[in-house]
Amino acid sequence: MVVCRDTLYGASDDRKEQAQPCGWSFTVLDDKDEADKQQKAHADATEHRFFLEISRCPTVVTPPPGSVLAGRLARRERASR
Ligand SMILES: [Zn+2]
Secondary structure, three states: OEEEOOEOOOOOOOOHHHOOEOOOEEOOOOOHHHHHHHHHHHHHHHOOOOEEEOOOOOOOOOOOOOOHHHHHHHHHHHHOO
């Protein structure tokens, strides 16, 4: 996800008090190139330059074998069968 952090008046503008956040954002599932392309297109169209890139990476954490949590998960798995 790419979010524009610029304001409608631009970052270098003196009227910061009344600056409205741009609010533009682009979300894509797994195509970083497309996100870059859309970000560049927005920057070209608006001269906005400040963006926030947010990426989420799915992670599976498994407890080390023999740990208390591993034992607990194993018992729960047996119980659900
Ligand atoms: Zn913008």
